[in-house]
Amino acid sequence: MVLQVSTRSSTRRAPLLTIYAALVFAFVYLPIVVLILYSFNREGVGGFPPRYFTLEWYRQLFADGPIWDSVLNSVIVAAGSVALALTLGLLAALALDRASFPGKALFRRLVLLPLILPGIITGLSLLMLAVFAGAQLSLLTVFLGHGTALISVATTELFAGLQKMDRAQEEASLDLGATPWQTFWRITLPNLKLSLIAAGLLIFTLSMDEIAVTFFLIGRDNTLPLEIWGRLRRGITPEINAISTLIFVFSVALIVIWYRVRTRGLGADARELLERP
Amino acid sequence: MYSRAYKAFVSLPPLLWVGLFLLLPYALMFAHSFWAVREGVVVHDWNLENFKTLYSNPVYFAVLLRTMRIAGSVTLCSLLLGYPLAYYLSFHAGARKELLYQLVIVPLWVSYLVRGYAWKTILGSEGVLNGFLQYLHLTHEPVAFLLYSPFAVVLMLTHIYTPFVFLPIYASLEHIPRPLVEASQDLGAGSAQTFFRVILPLSIPGLLAGATFAFVLSLGDFLAPLLVGGASGTMIANVVQSLFGAAFDWPLGAAIAVCILIITISLLFLSERVEKRWSFK
Amino acid sequence: MSSAEANLTNEPSPAPSALLEAREVAKHFGKIQVLKGISLNIASGEFLTLLGESGSGKTTLLRLVAGFEQPTAGEIWMGGERLDTLPPYKRQVNTVFQHYALFPHLSVRENVAYGLRVKKTAAPEISGRVEEALRLVKMQDFAASRPTKLSGGQQQRVALARALVNRPQLLLLDEPLSALDANLRKQMQSELKALQREIGITFLFVTHDQEEAMALSDRIALLRDGALEQVASPREIYRHPATAYTAQFIGQTNLLRGEIHRSIVTCGALRWPVEEEEGPTIFSLRPEAIRLCADGKRQTHEVKFRGAVRQQIYSGASELLEVDCGGGQLLRVRLPASEPIIGEHEFVFSLADAIRVKE
Numbered sequence: 001m002v003l004q005v006s007t008r009s010s011t012r013r014a015p016l017l018t019i020y021a022a023l024v025f026a027f028v029y030l031p032i033v034v035l036i037l038y039s040f041n042r043e044g045v046g047g048f049p050p051r052y053f054t055l056e057w058y059r060q061l062f063a064d065g066p067i068w069d070s071v072l073n074s075v076i077v078a079a080g081s082v083a084l085a086l087t088l089g090l091l092a093a094l095a096l097d098r099a100s101f102p103g104k105a106l107f108r109r110l111v112l113l114p115l116i117l118p119g120i121i122t123g124l125s126l127l128m129l130a131v132f133a134g135a136q137l138s139l140l141t142v143f144l145g146h147g148t149a150l151i152s153v154a155t156t157e158l159f160a161g162l163q164k165m166d167r168a169q170e171e172a173s174l175d176l177g178a179t180p181w182q183t184f185w186r187i188t189l190p191n192l193k194l195s196l197i198a199a200g201l202l203i204f205t206l207s208m209d210e211i212a213v214t215f216f217l218i219g220r221d222n223t224l225p226l227e228i229w230g231r232l233r234r235g236i237t238p239e240i241n242a243i244s245t246l247i248f249v250f251s252v253a254l255i256v257i258w259y260r261v262r263t264r265g266l267g268a269d270a271r272e273l274l275e276r277p
Numbered sequence: 278m279y280s281r282a283y284k285a286f287v288s289l290p291p292l293l294w295v296g297l298f299l300l301l302p303y304a305l306m307f308a309h310s311f312w313a314v315r316e317g318v319v320v321h322d323w324n325l326e327n328f329k330t331l332y333s334n335p336v337y338f339a340v341l342l343r344t345m346r347i348a349g350s351v352t353l354c355s356l357l358l359g360y361p362l363a364y365y366l367s368f369h370a371g372a373r374k375e376l377l378y379q380l381v382i383v384p385l386w387v388s389y390l391v392r393g394y395a396w397k398t399i400l401g402s403e404g405v406l407n408g409f410l411q412y413l414h415l416t417h418e419p420v421a422f423l424l425y426s427p428f429a430v431v432l433m434l435t436h437i438y439t440p441f442v443f444l445p446i447y448a449s450l451e452h453i454p455r456p457l458v459e460a461s462q463d464l465g466a467g468s469a470q471t472f473f474r475v476i477l478p479l480s481i482p483g484l485l486a487g488a489t490f491a492f493v494l495s496l497g498d499f500l501a502p503l504l505v506g507g508a509s510g511t512m513i514a515n516v517v518q519s520l521f522g523a524a525f526d527w528p529l530g531a532a533i534a535v536c537i538l539i540i541t542i543s544l545l546f547l548s549e550r551v552e553k554r555w556s557f558k
Numbered sequence: 559m560s561s562a563e564a565n566l567t568n569e570p571s572p573a574p575s576a577l578l579e580a581r582e583v584a585k586h587f588g589k590i591q592v593l594k595g596i597s598l599n600i601a602s603g604e605f606l607t608l609l610g611e612s613g614s615g616k617t618t619l620l621r622l623v624a625g626f627e628q629p630t631a632g633e634i635w636m637g638g639e640r641l642d643t644l645p646p647y648k649r650q651v652n653t654v655f656q657h658y659a660l661f662p663h664l665s666v667r668e669n670v671a672y673g674l675r676v677k678k679t680a681a682p683e684i685s686g687r688v689e690e691a692l693r694l695v696k697m698q699d700f701a702a703s704r705p706t707k708l709s710g711g712q713q714q715r716v717a718l719a720r721a722l723v724n725r726p727q728l729l730l731l732d733e734p735l736s737a738l739d740a741n742l743r744k745q746m747q748s749e750l751k752a753l754q755r756e757i758g759i760t761f762l763f764v765t766h767d768q769e770e771a772m773a774l775s776d777r778i779a780l781l782r783d784g785a786l787e788q789v790a791s792p793r794e795i796y797r798h799p800a801t802a803y804t805a806q807f808i809g810q811t812n813l814l815r816g817e818i819h820r821s822i823v824t825c826g827a828l829r830w831p832v833e834e835e836e837g838p839t840i841f842s843l844r845p846e847a848i849r850l851c852a853d854g855k856r857q858t859h860e861v862k863f864r865g866a867v868r869q870q871i872y873s874g875a876s877e878l879l880e881v882d883c884g885g886g887q888l889l890r891v892r893l894p895a896s897e898p899i900i901g902e903h904e905f906v907f908s909l910a911d912a913i914r915v916k917e
Contacts, residue, residue: 014365024362025380027358031399035398038398046404046405046407047408048405048408088291088294091288091291095291095292098284099284099285099287099288101288107295110300111291118494120518121538124521125299125306127521128302129301132305148294151295168655169659171624171655174625174626174646174647175651175653175721176672176721176724177673177724179647180279186672191662209386209387211389212389216521229390236394244391244395248391252387259379
């Protein structure tokens with residue numbers, strides 16, 4: 001047997017695998033491409049092939065009041081969720097990084113739980129809390145639900161940011177005469193700037209798209225996903241394709257920015273941090 | 278280096294919040310599962326009836342089984358799609374690795390609803406796929422089982438979760454030091470052998486993480502069945518959802534939800550244990 | 559060896575103006591005792607180095623003085639007042655960190671100004687003092703740069719300026735030169751020494767490199783396993799090491815183990831008269847103290863022995879020979895550079911150069 005000369009295995013040719021990978025990519029992207037395509041189709045959502053390009057559906061979309069009301073609601077809830085999740089997430093990340101207290105392991109798991117549990121569990125349990133507290137279901141309950149569920153995202157990102165930070169900087173700050181409070185504002189937070197932005201972008205996007213938890217906490221005012229959901233019950237029109245396309249484009253833009261922010265200055269280690277979504 | 282006051286200041290608010298908005302709700306749900314409903318009102322009558330019902334009622338049990346089957350299929354298919362993709366990116370993509378990675382990641386975070394809706398429009402009897410098949414004269418009538426069936430649910434959820442499964446597997450593969458692969462080849466093992474003897478075993482933690490994730494989330498999904506599942510594609514979470522809706526039986530719904538929660542946590546716990554056994558640091 | 563004994567074999571503590579006093583300072587981390595009752599005085603204006611291997615406790619002691627750890631026992635006093643009860647930001651002590659710990663989001667000038675800013679110093683005074691500090695370390699042209707754009711040596715100077723601008727009573731340096739390459743290191747050593755002389759601030763320097771310690775310090779405090787092995791000036795510690803450990807850690811030496819019997823010490827093939835008590839003993843003999851005995855004659859104060867040259871390592875200015883004296887006894891001899899030496903030869907050393915050391 002001839003001993004093989006070791007080659008740079010990362011760029012070896014493997015035609016079958018390449019084709020397979022391309023097919024998987026196609027599978028992941030095709031439905032969305034189709035959806036976008038048909039948002040310009042005059043003859044509606046189905047059938048093949050799509051003929052007659054039109055912008056009619058987008059025109060209808062922009063004139064559709066209730067949809068934009070729900071967009072506004074979603075933005076308000078998302079912005080609030082970002083504030084809530086980042087604040088509590090930052091504190092939680094600091095606590096996990098620096099403090100030790102009984103039940104810390106349980107606390108860590110509890111904070112991360114909403115990330116891996118099906119949304120229905122989080123949604124229902126919060127619904128029961130709302131009923132227990134005698135609260136009316138409304139955008140406020142939705143906001144509390146999103147904020148709570150998304151603390152996990154903030155904690156994960158910020159904790160990773162803290163670990164990457166040079167601990168000696170905080171010591172240096174104390175050494176130079178700054179109090180712990182001053183050190184936090186002048187040194188710790190600026191070092192976490194990238195993590196905060198990345199977490200904020202992600203939380204905003206996730207909140208805007210959230211359905212499962214929102215489903216059980218929604219009151220009279222709809223968020224965008226719930227508004228679309230309601231219309232689906234009534235029948236599908238290409239207008240829904242249009243709004244879906246816009247959502248897609250907007251989300252992609254935000255996520256690309258998020259990814260860039262995250263990997264800036266972090267290099268290859270960034271991919272490690274993306275291990276658990 | 279951090280004073281007691283500092284540590285208390287950072288720990289207390291999240292602890293309190295988590296206690297109030299996570300622990301308490303779970304506790305309430307847990308409590309509800311032991312209660313009952315009489316004449317349209319929830320009564321705090323502690324009993325185990327709800328759990329017995331879940332066990333003995335053939336309809337519920339059948340739905341639970343179907344849910345498990347669907348979740349299993351989704352996990353399997355996602356792995357079959359996600360693993361080779363991750364492998365390709367890690368070992369064969371070369372300079373384009375970074376770009377391709379972004380291309381896989383980005384749709385992951387794009388709206389569930391958008392992606393589910395896309396499938397709805399594709400699979401329907403008037404949908405794109407049927408239109409395409411008829412256009413090519415491959416069929417003359419719409420193929421019915423494409424939409425409103427377990428098949429559709431599996432298809433949609435596989436689409437959703439393939440990128441989810443890809444991520445941890447890719448991370449695992451990237452962690453494998455390339456010299457190990459080279460050593461294997463140096464010792465005479467070909468690509469396939471190297472894969473099965475070296476790469477696959479070392480990627481098991483990532484594989485397990487991804488698989489658990491996909492299974493657990495599919496298990497508790499109620500939106501996909503509502504979008505594309507129809508009557509034959511109902512899953513256990515839909516049962517829960519209706520019990521909290523029109524069928525008004527919160528205690529029973531809570532009981533089923535608690536079961537889902539227990540199954541989920543057990544699987545996560547088990548998966549973590551096995552992952553630890555298989556990770557070599 | 560207790561610190562009391564260590565002090566006996568040294569020069570007396572310098573001038574009564576002891577700036578820093580550590581009194582029986584001890585530190586546990588869980589079950590591990592990292593520092594075992596250290597008592598040490600540092601004089602004002604002195605350059606004292608804490609020297610030791612990793613794990614000797616030198617960094618821990620430094621951090622105790624800086625305030626990032628609390629002693630589990632003992633006290634630290636500075637300038638007549640209790641230091642260890644103060645948080646780090648209230649101490650008149652500043653630190654130069656091993657990896658500099660410069661703030662990446664601030665410019666060089668802002669880094670240096672940091673300590674003055676947080677104490678709400680007036681703006682004109684800040685800019686004046688910052689300029690002065692930067693000039694002192696020759697970094698005035700880089701005031702607007704970001705730390706990440708600077709080389710290791712440059713970052714180190716900025717770190718120094720950042721600490722010095724606050725005019726601390728004591729400057730702590732935690733292996734600041736260890737991340738630099740050899741040539742830069744030597745250069746920085748002499749700059750650091752000159753700087754300290756110029757500004758007169760007390761320096762407490764930590765290193766594991768004994769050559770560095772010898773080059774820079776007024777006094778060296780050698781730490782071993784959390785206790786002070788010896789505290790003395792470089793010359794003193796080199797010429798009169800108190801223990802075998804010290805003799806071997808600082809410079810190279812031959813450890814001669816043997817017995818004293820009736821005023822004669824016998825270490826393998828070597829014998830010479832001593833005025834010490836009977837019993838087992840160890841002597842330290844530096845390689846450079848031994849010379850070739852060309853003419854076979856020896857003086858009364860010298861010891862002669864015979865050995866075969868096993869190995870010869872040439873290093874430019876000198877030769878290091880490994881000499882076999884029989885019975886497995888190998889001695890190292892350092893001679894000025896010469897031609898290769900082979901075979902059996904006679905060597906001599908002066909009685910006074912054989913220093914008795916403790917285990």
